[in-house]
Every structure is written in C-alpha cells, then in structure tokens.
Amino acid sequence: MTKLHLVTGKSWLQQQGSKHFTGKGLLMANGQEWYHQRHIAAPAFMGDKLKSYSTHMVECTKHMLQSLLNEVKSGQNEFEIGEYMTRLTADIIARTEFxxxxxxxxxxFHLLTSLQHRCAQASRHLCFPGSRFFPTKYNREIKALKMEVERLLMEIIQSRKDCMEIGRSSSYGNDLLGILLNEMEKERRGGKFKINLELIMDECKTFFFAGHETTALLLTWTVMLLATNPHWQQKVRDEVNKVCDGGVPSLDQLPKLTLLQMVINESLRLYPPATVLPRMAFQDIKLGDLLIPKGLSLWIPVLAIHHSEELWGKDANEFNPERFNSRPFAAGRHFIPFAAGPRNCIGQSFAIMEAKIILAMLISRFSFTISxxxxxxxxxxxxxxxxxGVQVYLKPLEDPSN
Structure with missing residues (x-):
C-alpha cells in the first residue's frame, strides 16, 4: 500500500505563496520532511500535554470576559466580537507556544498578521520572473517584517539555550517551542540533525498562524449563529449551567456539553475553516476507475460538500445543529472541517477544546443578540x-455561582 503522504502534498506554487510567513513548516512540507515534522510536533497536541493547555485557555478567557464586562459598565453595549476573539486566540497560542x-x-503575532497582509497585497500585483528579488515597496516591507519576526524568535530561543548552558534548566521547556528545541538537541546528539533553528522558527510561525485565525473565525461565526438563534443560545446556556454548575468548565465536563458540540459542528459545516483543500499528485494515482496523473492539482471543495443538499437535505444552507444529533453524516468524508486522512489538522483537538471552553464561559456570563x-x-x-465584522449586543447575566 502506497503511503499517501508520499504521493500527494502541497504544490510549489502554494509553497512560494506562503514561504515568507510559514516557510517550510508542517503546513507546507511534503513527503518524508512532512512525516518527520508531524512526528515531532504531534506530542504537543496529545494526551496530558493537550490537557495542560486548558489552564491558559481559561485564564485568557477570564481576562477577556472581564474586559467586556468593564466596557459594558462604562456604557458600551455593542461589540465587534471578531476583534475580541482574534485577540483572545492569539493570547492563548502565544502562551501555549512560548x-x-x-x-x-x-x-x-502582530508582526505575522502584518506580514500576511503584505504578502496578500503583493500577490495581487502583476509579477514577472525574478520580480520577487526587486527592492519594491512590498518586497522591502515583507523582508523587514520577516527579519523582525525571526529576530524575536531567536531572542526567545537564545534565552532558553542560555538557561540550559548555565544549568538553570534541564530542558528547553514544555511548551511547543521547548518540544521542538528538545527534539533538535536529541537529534544533534544522535547524529541525525534533520531539524534546525530555521525549521523551528518556521514551525513556530506555522502554528501561530494556523492556531489562532481558524479558531477565531470558528468562534466569531458561532457567536453570530447563536446571536441570531436565541432558542439555541438558551438551550446551550442551560446545558452549560447544568453541567458546569456555574463554574469554569473542567476537562471532564467538556465531553458532556453535547449541545454545544452540535452547535460547533454546525458552525464548522456552514463556515469551514478551509473552504478548499488543495493537493498535488506526485505520482500517478488510481482511485477506482479514476486515474489521477502525476502533476495534477486537486482542489477538494469543502464548502460545496458541506452545503450539498444531496448530502445534508433541503435545509443544507440553514442553521440546524440537530442534524448532528443522530450523526447522519460520514465524518471524514462529508464533514471535513479539519481535512481528513494523514494530512488532517494536527491541532483540531486543541481547537475544539479551546472553542468549547471559550463559548461555555462566554454564554454563562453574557446573553447576546445581533446588532x-x-x-x-x-x-x-x-x-x-x-x-x-460581526456586531453583537452583550448583556451581562447574573453570576450563577453567587
């Protein structure tokens, strides 16, 4: 059986388009390089390591909720909730990664956001071979931002190396960066050395970029859907209050929030983090009677699949979390918000845990209606x-723990 990670992957064009802000990290790697990087990063998103991130998620969310409450008390009642979710998920990924x-x-985070915008602007302009090397305004700005990101990353890495050298620490740390640095040291001693500082910086940029934007959008769209469907908002609030008894959701309580999971799934179906999944065939592939020739670019239309009336019924474009109650869908085939197969999203468990904690804490402290x-x-x-943006009115609820 041919290993799928060797026969499909990201095209050269995709790699070039994102090289300045994610480089050769996991998102854009192919073949054995991808396999090696995935193997190194996977422990950071599994088991006890994954559970340990919940403390950061709760603390950052508490800070955001207090900020919202203070602004409501000062007279503000309308909020562009996407801005708050973007800042919150950036705070969480900053703590878990660094x-x-x-x-x-x-x-x-702020530099990478600017870098992403500059790269997107530059890609809209007419280019000719070699133009990326010209000292244009965009090229200068992109280079300056990239250098500043890498300078800050190197400062963080160097401080950890210094702590190791003087004996103040026995490892580089237990966060994502520490896991990558510890693996590099292990490989250096074993003589393999497939991972270097440049690749570690690319991985940090990749997880920062992928780890906050998609979750921020999931949260923003879910708040919009609950704000426009007050019946479901109240159902989820009742469930959260019953399961969590007015407190912060614990890890063992999260699986019991079944209505909230249904709402999150429906939000992911209607507004998937990735609307298409691009892949390139690196060799001829036979799928049943279908021959996919080497070099062919494939675009899996996630948005179209998620909105197919044939798969989801006549109400495919409507908000109906009940469709996930009886599970009449084929996960990994018809419902693919985090892709599927070997290249599925490595951080999907992280994202779902984060979304559940944030939404449970928000909905137990505020009611919200669409502006x-x-x-x-x-x-x-x-x-x-x-x-x-998504403008909502927030109204504080009486603290159920009082």
Whole structure:
C-alpha cells in the first residue's frame, strides 16, 4: 500500500505563496520532511500535554470576559466580537507556544498578521520572473517584517539555550517551542540533525498562524449563529449551567456539553475553516476507475460538500445543529472541517477544546443578540471571513455561582 503522504502534498506554487510567513513548516512540507515534522510536533497536541493547555485557555478567557464586562459598565453595549476573539486566540497560542515569553509572542503575532497582509497585497500585483528579488515597496516591507519576526524568535530561543548552558534548566521547556528545541538537541546528539533553528522558527510561525485565525473565525461565526438563534443560545446556556454548575468548565465536563458540540459542528459545516483543500499528485494515482496523473492539482471543495443538499437535505444552507444529533453524516468524508486522512489538522483537538471552553464561559456570563448594523457578507478566500465584522449586543447575566 502506497503511503499517501508520499504521493500527494502541497504544490510549489502554494509553497512560494506562503514561504515568507510559514516557510517550510508542517503546513507546507511534503513527503518524508512532512512525516518527520508531524512526528515531532504531534506530542504537543496529545494526551496530558493537550490537557495542560486548558489552564491558559481559561485564564485568557477570564481576562477577556472581564474586559467586556468593564466596557459594558462604562456604557458600551455593542461589540465587534471578531476583534475580541482574534485577540483572545492569539493570547492563548502565544502562551501555549512560548509560555514565559508570552509578551514577545504577542509581538510576533502582530508582526505575522502584518506580514500576511503584505504578502496578500503583493500577490495581487502583476509579477514577472525574478520580480520577487526587486527592492519594491512590498518586497522591502515583507523582508523587514520577516527579519523582525525571526529576530524575536531567536531572542526567545537564545534565552532558553542560555538557561540550559548555565544549568538553570534541564530542558528547553514544555511548551511547543521547548518540544521542538528538545527534539533538535536529541537529534544533534544522535547524529541525525534533520531539524534546525530555521525549521523551528518556521514551525513556530506555522502554528501561530494556523492556531489562532481558524479558531477565531470558528468562534466569531458561532457567536453570530447563536446571536441570531436565541432558542439555541438558551438551550446551550442551560446545558452549560447544568453541567458546569456555574463554574469554569473542567476537562471532564467538556465531553458532556453535547449541545454545544452540535452547535460547533454546525458552525464548522456552514463556515469551514478551509473552504478548499488543495493537493498535488506526485505520482500517478488510481482511485477506482479514476486515474489521477502525476502533476495534477486537486482542489477538494469543502464548502460545496458541506452545503450539498444531496448530502445534508433541503435545509443544507440553514442553521440546524440537530442534524448532528443522530450523526447522519460520514465524518471524514462529508464533514471535513479539519481535512481528513494523514494530512488532517494536527491541532483540531486543541481547537475544539479551546472553542468549547471559550463559548461555555462566554454564554454563562453574557446573553447576546445581533446588532442591526450587522451585514451578513461572508468573504471566501481560503477561509471564510465576515467582510464587515460581526456586531453583537452583550448583556451581562447574573453570576450563577453567587
């Protein structure tokens, strides 16, 4: 049986388009390089390591909720919730990825966001061979931002190396960066050395980029759906209050939030993090009677699959979490918000745990309705974003723990 990670992957064009802000990290790697990187990073998103991130998620969410409450008390009642979710998920990924270097992590987040926008702007301009080497305005800005990101990353890495050398620490840390650095040291001693500092920086950028934007969008769209469906909002709130008894959701309580999971699934179905999944065939592939020739680019239309009336029924374009109650869908085939197969999203368990904690804490502290200023205008690029944001009215609820 041919290993799928060797016969399909990302095209050269995709790699070039994202090389400045994710480089050769897991998202864009192919073949054995991808397999090696996935093997190194996987422990950071499994078992006890995954569970340990919940503390950061709860603390960051508490901080955001207090900020919202303070603003409500000062007279504000309308909020563009996407901005808050973006900041919150960036805070969480900064803490889980860089831990004690959290403040530098926040700086890296803002630089990477600017870098992403500059790269997107540059890609819209007419290019000719070799133009990426010209000292144009965009090329200069991209180079400067990339250098600043890498300078900050190197400062964090160097501080950990210094702690190891003077004996203040026996490892590089237990966060994602520490896991990668420890693996590099292990390989260096074993003589393999497949992972180096440049690749570690690319992995940090990849997980920062992929780890906050998609979850922020999931949270934003879910709040919009609950704000426009008050019946479901109340059902989820009742479930959260019953399961969590007015407190912060614990890890063993999260699986019991079945209605919330149904709502999250429906949000992911309607507004999947990736609207298409691009792949390239690196050799001839036979799928039944279908021959996929080497070099062919495949685009799996996730958005179309998720909105297919044939698969989901006549109400495919409507918000109906009940469709996930009896599980009449084929997960990994018809429902693929995090892709499927060997290249599925490595952080999907992290994202779902994060979304459940944040939404459970938000819905137990505030009720929310959609603002009349909200304009429903989903914009599809690779992700689905609300073009004009999501404006909601927030109303604090009485603290059920009192």
């Amino acid at each position: 831990d004690t270097s959290y403040e530098k992590g926040k700086q890296i 009349e200023r909200y304009r429903h205008a989903p914009v599809v690029v690779m992700t689905i974003k609300p073009k004009y």
